[in-house]
Amino acid sequence: MPTNAVREKIRAFIVRQFPRARVRGFMDTDGLLESGVLDSLGVLELVAYLENGFEISIAAEQLVMENFQTVERIAAFVEGQLETHGLSRPSHASDER
Numbered sequence: 001m002p003t004n005a006v007r008e009k010i011r012a013f014i015v016r017q018f019p020r021a022r023v024r025g026f027m028d029t030d031g032l033l034e035s036g037v038l039d040s041l042g043v044l045e046l047v048a049y050l051e052n053g054f055e056i057s058i059a060a061e062q063l064v065m066e067n068f069q070t071v072e073r074i075a076a077f078v079e080g081q082l083e084t085h086g087l088s089r090p091s092h093a094s095d096e097r
Contacts, residue, residue, distance in 0.1 A: 006054075006082075007075040013049050014071065018042055028071040043068055050074070056081040 007028060014037065015021045021037045032038040038046065046068070047058050056078065067077040 003075060003079060006078050007071055009053065010050075010074050010078070011071050013053070014038070014046070017045065017049075026071075028075075030071075031069055032071070033065075033069070038068075046074070050078055054078050054082060056085065 011028065014032070018037055020035075024035060024037065026032070026035060026037055030037075033043070043063075047063065050056060051058055058081070062077075066073065068074055
């Protein structure tokens with residue numbers, strides 16, 4: 001899946017799930033925690049979505065700021081996980097979450 005498609009799917013989830021994302025607006029390079037779009041519980045919800053939506057596993061040691069700071073970094077992390085596990089497409093079953 002191309003970077004833009006992964007990025008757009010992640011962005012759509014954040015906008016749909018977190019009201020501050022809609023109210024404040026954000027760019028793909030904006031810090032999600034720093035801007036208040038996500039809090040620690042939001043990160044956990046995002047991780048659950050990524051695992052289900054992209055059929056990847058995220059280990060505790062991968063839950064670091066570098067991987068979840070911006071939409072751009074999240075998309076790069078997901079793509080790395082997909083490549084590592086030989087996956088190329090997310091599951092569409094959780095798109096309607």
